[in-house]
Amino acid sequence: MNSFLVLIRRELRSIRKEKTIIFAMLIQFFIAMFSSIMLMGMMSFYDPTTIGENSPVSLKVGVVGHTASPITYFLDQKKNIQVERYDILDDAEQAFKSEKIDAIMSIPSSEGGIVDMDLFLPESDTESTIILMALNDPLKNAEEYLREQNGINMNFTDIEGKSHTSYEFLYAIIIPLLMFFPALIAGSIVIDTVSEELEHKTLDTLWAAPVSLNNIFSSKIFAAIATALIQCVLWIILLRLNTFDVENFGNVLCLSIIIAAIISFGAAIIGLYYKDRERAQFVYSISLLLATGLSYLLDPSPFNLITRLATGSQYVGFSEVAFYLIPLTAISIIFFFTSKRLAAAKA
Amino acid sequence: MSNLLPISKREITRLRGRFTGRSRLFVIGIFAVAVILSTVIYHQDPVISKSIYNIGVFPNGPHIADERFNVIPLDSLPDAERKLEQKEIGLYIIGDRVRDRPDDRSQYTVGALSQYLERQELLRISDQYDVDQAFPLRIEIHHMAKDSEVEHFDVYSQPSLSDILQEDTESLPSLELDPPALPEPSAPDPESIYTQTEPSIPMDPAPIPGPSQGAPSADPIERASDSAVKEQLKDFINDNGMPEFKAEFASDEEIIIPSLLKPPIPVSQVLIAFFYVVPIFFVSIFFTSSFMEEKTNRKLIILMSAPITPFQIIMGKMLPYIGYSFLAIIAITLALGGNVLLALAIFIPIMLFIFSIYLMVALLYRTFKDQTFFSMMAVWIVTAYLVAPAMFTGVNELSYISPLTLAVLMYRGESFGLSEYLLSTIPMFLVFFVTMLAAVRIFNEEYLMGYRPLYRKLSEAIYLIINKSHLNISMVYMSLLLIPVVFMVQLASIVIVFKLSLGIALGIMFAISIVTEEIVKSAGFIVLLQNRMITSLKSVVVLSFMAALGFWIGEKLLLFLTLRVMSESLFIEALFSSGVFLIFPLVMHFITTCTVCLLTKRWGIKFYPVAIIAGALIHAAYNLFIIRGAL
Numbered sequence: 001m002n003s004f005l006v007l008i009r010r011e012l013r014s015i016r017k018e019k020t021i022i023f024a025m026l027i028q029f030f031i032a033m034f035s036s037i038m039l040m041g042m043m044s045f046y047d048p049t050t051i052g053e054n055s056p057v058s059l060k061v062g063v064v065g066h067t068a069s070p071i072t073y074f075l076d077q078k079k080n081i082q083v084e085r086y087d088i089l090d091d092a093e094q095a096f097k098s099e100k101i102d103a104i105m106s107i108p109s110s111e112g113g114i115v116d117m118d119l120f121l122p123e124s125d126t127e128s129t130i131i132l133m134a135l136n137d138p139l140k141n142a143e144e145y146l147r148e149q150n151g152i153n154m155n156f157t158d159i160e161g162k163s164h165t166s167y168e169f170l171y172a173i174i175i176p177l178l179m180f181f182p183a184l185i186a187g188s189i190v191i192d193t194v195s196e197e198l199e200h201k202t203l204d205t206l207w208a209a210p211v212s213l214n215n216i217f218s219s220k221i222f223a224a225i226a227t228a229l230i231q232c233v234l235w236i237i238l239l240r241l242n243t244f245d246v247e248n249f250g251n252v253l254c255l256s257i258i259i260a261a262i263i264s265f266g267a268a269i270i271g272l273y274y275k276d277r278e279r280a281q282f283v284y285s286i287s288l289l290l291a292t293g294l295s296y297l298l299d300p301s302p303f304n305l306i307t308r309l310a311t312g313s314q315y316v317g318f319s320e321v322a323f324y325l326i327p328l329t330a331i332s333i334i335f336f337f338t339s340k341r342l343a344a345a346k347a
Numbered sequence: 348m349s350n351l352l353p354i355s356k357r358e359i360t361r362l363r364g365r366f367t368g369r370s371r372l373f374v375i376g377i378f379a380v381a382v383i384l385s386t387v388i389y390h391q392d393p394v395i396s397k398s399i400y401n402i403g404v405f406p407n408g409p410h411i412a413d414e415r416f417n418v419i420p421l422d423s424l425p426d427a428e429r430k431l432e433q434k435e436i437g438l439y440i441i442g443d444r445v446r447d448r449p450d451d452r453s454q455y456t457v458g459a460l461s462q463y464l465e466r467q468e469l470l471r472i473s474d475q476y477d478v479d480q481a482f483p484l485r486i487e488i489h490h491m492a493k494d495s496e497v498e499h500f501d502v503y504s505q506p507s508l509s510d511i512l513q514e515d516t517e518s519l520p521s522l523e524l525d526p527p528a529l530p531e532p533s534a535p536d537p538e539s540i541y542t543q544t545e546p547s548i549p550m551d552p553a554p555i556p557g558p559s560q561g562a563p564s565a566d567p568i569e570r571a572s573d574s575a576v577k578e579q580l581k582d583f584i585n586d587n588g589m590p591e592f593k594a595e596f597a598s599d600e601e602i603i604i605p606s607l608l609k610p611p612i613p614v615s616q617v618l619i620a621f622f623y624v625v626p627i628f629f630v631s632i633f634f635t636s637s638f639m640e641e642k643t644n645r646k647l648i649i650l651m652s653a654p655i656t657p658f659q660i661i662m663g664k665m666l667p668y669i670g671y672s673f674l675a676i677i678a679i680t681l682a683l684g685g686n687v688l689l690a691l692a693i694f695i696p697i698m699l700f701i702f703s704i705y706l707m708v709a710l711l712y713r714t715f716k717d718q719t720f721f722s723m724m725a726v727w728i729v730t731a732y733l734v735a736p737a738m739f740t741g742v743n744e745l746s747y748i749s750p751l752t753l754a755v756l757m758y759r760g761e762s763f764g765l766s767e768y769l770l771s772t773i774p775m776f777l778v779f780f781v782t783m784l785a786a787v788r789i790f791n792e793e794y795l796m797g798y799r800p801l802y803r804k805l806s807e808a809i810y811l812i813i814n815k816s817h818l819n820i821s822m823v824y825m826s827l828l829l830i831p832v833v834f835m836v837q838l839a840s841i842v843i844v845f846k847l848s849l850g851i852a853l854g855i856m857f858a859i860s861i862v863t864e865e866i867v868k869s870a871g872f873i874v875l876l877q878n879r880m881i882t883s884l885k886s887v888v889v890l891s892f893m894a895a896l897g898f899w900i901g902e903k904l905l906l907f908l909t910l911r912v913m914s915e916s917l918f919i920e921a922l923f924s925s926g927v928f929l930i931f932p933l934v935m936h937f938i939t940t941c942t943v944c945l946l947t948k949r950w951g952i953k954f955y956p957v958a959i960i961a962g963a964l965i966h967a968a969y970n971l972f973i974i975r976g977a978l
Contacts, residue, residue, distance in 0.1 A: 015716070071484070097493050104491075114483045116572050123490045132488075132608075139605035143484040150480045152472055155443045156409075156464040161457025168415075168459070172396035188723070192715040199643065277715055278636035279365055282629075286377050293384040304397050312452070313401055314435050315417060 003211050007219030008226070011193065015227060059134055060084055062092040062101040066109045070145045071117070074138040075105075081138065096120065103131050113150040170244060175310045176303045178235045179252065182228035183260035184288065187267035189224040191280045194271030198343070213340055217272070221264045228260035229253070247312030251321050255309065258324045259302055263288070265331045272342035350655045354663025362633060362667070400456045403427050403439030413463045469606055470584065478576045482604050485572040575602035583607045617737045619683060620754035623694050624701070624733060626675040628726055631705040634668040638709035639718055648792055657790035661783070665702060672698045685757060692768070693753045696775035701729055703782035710786055710795065711804055747771055777831035784828070788812045809874040818875070818886075819893045825871040826897030834905055836863045857970060858963075865962045868894045868936065869943040873955060876948060884945075891944045895936035902932070935969045 058080045063072050067085040075083050084101055086092040092104045104120040119135075121128035144157065194217065197203040203216070232253055236246050246252055267284050274280040295301045300308060300320060308316045366374055398417035405427070411418050419436055421427045427439045431448060437456030438447040445460065447453045472481040641647040650660055673691075676698070680690040708721040737751035740759075746752040747763075750771040756763050788811045789795075797804075813821040840859040872890050875881050881890070939962040946958035 093491075096491065099493055110483075112479070114479050114485070116485050116487070118487045118489060120489045120491050123492045128490060132603075136605055136608055139484065139486065143482070143605045146483040147472070147481065150476075150483055152476055152481055154465075154468040154472060156445065156461065156468060159445045159457055159461045159464070161447070161459070161461050162451065162454040164455045164459040164462070167451075167455040168396045168399060172399060185723075188719045189716065192719050196715045274370070276640075277718075278633070278640060279370065281636070281719070282632070283370075283374060283377070285629075286374065286381065290377050290381045290384065293381060293388060296388055300397070303395065307396060307399055311399060312434065313398070313417070314433075315398070315401060 004215050004219055007211065007216060008223050011220050011223030012226060014193075015189065015223065058082070059103065059131060060101040061135070062086050062095055062104040063107060064089050064092050064104065065107045065117075067107070069107050069110070069115070069142075071105065071107055071115070071139065071142040074141040074145070075135075077141075078138050080134065093120075102127075103135070110146070110149075113146065115146060171311050172303075172307045175239070175246065176306045178239075179232055179256040179306055180259060180302070182231035182235075183256065183263045185231070186224035186228040186260045187263040187284060187288070188281070189227065190221055190264045190267040191271045191284050192277065193220045193224075194268055195275060195277040195280050198271075198275045199277065203343075213343060214336055217268055217339055218336075221261070221268055224264050225257060225260050228264075229257055232256045245312070246310045248309040248317075251309050251318055252306060254318070255302065255306055255321045255324065258321070258328055262324070262328050262331055263291075265328070265335045266291075269331075269335055269338070269342060272339055273345065350659045351663045351666065354650075354655070354660060355666040358637060358664050358667045361637065400459055401436045402456060402460065403430055403436045405439070405441040407442045408440035409443075409464065409467065411463070415459060416463070465606075466583075473580050473584075478573055478580065482576045482580070482606070484605060485576060486603050486605070487572070488601050488603060572602050576604055576607075579604055579607045617734060617740075617751060617755055619758055620737065620751040621730075621734060622683075623676055623679055623690070623754070624697065624730070624751075626679075627672045627694075627698050627701050628729075630668045630671045630675070631701050632722060634665060634702065635705045635709045635718065635722060637664060639712070639715075642795060647795065651790070651792060657787045658783070661706070661786055661790065665706070669698065669702065672702075683758070689757055690754070693750050693757065693772075696772040696779075697733065697750050699779035700775035701725075703779040704729060706782055706786055710789060710808075711801065714798075750775065774831040774834050777828070781828045781831065785812050806874050806877060809870055810878055813871055813875065815880070818880070819889060822871050822890050822893035823897035823900075826868055826894045827901045829867040829870070830898065830901030830905060833860070833863050833867050836860070857967060861963045861966045861970070862959060864898070865939060865943055865959050865966060868898050868940040869947070869955075869959070869962070872940075872944045873947060873952065876944075877952060881948065887944050887948055888941060891941035892937050895933060895940045898940075899933045899936050931973075935966065939963075939966045939969075 060082045061075060062084045063075070064086045066072075072083055072085075075081050084092075084095065086095070089104075089106060092101070092106075095101045096104050102122070104118075106118040106120070107115065108117065119132075121131055144154065147154070197216075236249060236252070239246055266287065267280075270284050270287065271280045274283060295303070300316060302324065305316060305320055309321075397414045399415055401417045401419060402411065403419045403421040404411060405421050419430070421430075421439055421441075424441075427436075427441070427446070430436045431439060431446065431453075434448075434450075434452070437453045438445055438460065440446075440460075445457065447457050475481075638647070641650070647660075651657070655663075673695075676690055676694045677687055679685075680687045704725045705722070708718065708725055712718040712721050733749045733751045736746045736749040737755050739746040740752045740755045747767045747770050753763055753768060753771055785808055789808045791811075794804075794807060794811065797807075799807075809825070813825065815821075837856070837860040840856045869891075872881070872887075872894060875890070881887060942965055943955075943958045943962035946961055947955050950958070
């Protein structure tokens, strides 16, 4: 046990010395940063008000025709939309061309409860998209009103709530990514350290010491898992500091570590079999892709389970997390029984 | 060329030898299973946020068939209240009423449910009522140029709005309609709005929506817009939640229905554009690994002792991988039915950019772990740089930073100009050019085999790039060549701070860009100082001027290109329009670089960060003065 701890310490020292952990943290910081930009992009399409947070979208809309229609009423209700009424279309056109207004609505009277109107937008795709997104909300309200006038009532129109895009993006994508990325890194570290020993032939020197082959390689695996643990804890702390709650802290951490262990044992098997880094890393990458796909078939999948745990769902708990101890046990048994043969085999 | 091809041939043989026999079968097997699995999962309509919301539903509530909701059947009100109170559920539905909590988690659940139920209700009414009654508001979109957008010779060819609407009205079938259901104030005749010269009678505001009036009237007449409604409804019913492929948010003369309008998220196009990047990443990893192996085995040293130039070795090793990437681009474009030539024009600069990043990884790494993490960093940085701006395609002109935006436009069937193409791709070509230049200069045994801290390796690289017999010219091209790096850092900073309020965003962006500029301008000088090649005060001043001159030339060239594409971006104007007269920025660059160089020479290299801060403060003061003057 003592020699095993010494070996783990040696591995951790090497990781610290090479600033590996700093690179790992930098990568994850980048993921978080990148994700927030992606989220911003998506949000700006779903919810035009998020565009306005950065460069306020205030529109001037010229209305011609039936200027007292419900459409005009709902446009007037929006603080960021100013309605300019014109008597004839030519005047509105002049105002549009000289950039006094951003869009023109030509609204005829309702015919049989239906309004077939025209909307004139700038030629620029960027401008017309933003204008249309900003106008869509009052237009939907007007449509709803006209529908009611036709005697059609939609249920549940009074419930609103908060825009859930950011919530789902954070809990279903960002948190699983941040919690499982350390596992991916742990696997990479294992491949690197295993193939480094094998390619540089330093394993022979270690073999001379009174330690078993399994002890040598499992110390590398445990060191990699330890780095994953540190990163996960740091991420949860960082998320909490940013007021993002990660509920079920213990279960979330437990699942992340179990997944890191499964990946690390798998990576060790690949590294031992291929022996050179180039092939081992390639096979490891595509195997991870496959494993991610396969995990989707499980219910709940690791991604889904961590999402539900982090949101504080009371319908998942340790029993679901403990399920993943089964593949971990299986893969670790395979590793311990085959490591010697794998190291000796020719890939 | 005769030296280059044998190296390429050897590289292909080496790569082929990596996966033979069982290994090859295993890799092909994994790939095949991964592809089949992905297809199966895709066709099952994957839901990533499965059961993320817990909701309680009474028997008289609606049927919820969305996998995001974990539906808990309820039958007693006290039990429902207890579950809601204890946060076991986010809300519960009883009949057509929804009961929730005021906290965020419950409100997000309400938001998601509201979106789901709105869709279900639209499906219900489309099923129960005629489309003209269920979707009574139809909007025909017209695009029109403003005076500032119209070329002079185009003015007379633009049809007037009256003409456009007149055409539309003529094309409508004549309708014999019942009196409108809505009690209308005296509205002008739709025809009269095109010809009326007298102001119309002011209208009263429309009545505030109240309870529903009237009854569904069966209107047997088919309207021109009905077919558009039916078409959109069909898409709405068949929508599987995945973003659709659409040329424009709303194209000319398209009829839109507000409740059926989907947001124009370019996710699918960005994903398709990213399909191109993934194989290039994989190929680049093999390219880096090849360098690593040859370094470890010292085969590279043997190659370097042969009568071949470093350029031939690097290009010879890179060429097969460029070839593979080239084939991948063509294959993907053909599979997706895109324009091959256009795809090559867009993705070749991206490919060269990725290869240049991986070439630097190959030259700078020291250990296996280094290589893994440098490669991962490279993947993420390149992905962020390419994908994040493309997400804003059509919403913000800053999206033209990334060539993936051009690919998104290509797959949307939209066009882009030469200026947009050059803005997206020139930095990529320049990065490749600079990297190749640096790689050739640092390609020696001592540098490649040495294990030193990263900053030492970088400074050694700069030292090797500088031509010691022409220091002045070296300083000019050092600053000039590093412009693409500064440009990329500055544009990336814009994307990073975009979400913040304007004041904070500008502050952070200025800080990042000013510090980057000062480091780039003084980097060559500091390396020379480190190597004791600067002795006199005169040389400090002259070299500072040369560095400032190089930077100024590059900056103004980029300014010209950028303003052609993003003239409306306040960020870009603030970044690059740093002076009315061209001479002012040159003087400023000279003063700040000279300050950094003089202070570092006087206090020593250890105080370089302090000198950078001093130079950055002067730079910031100048920028503030210019902005205040401009405002």
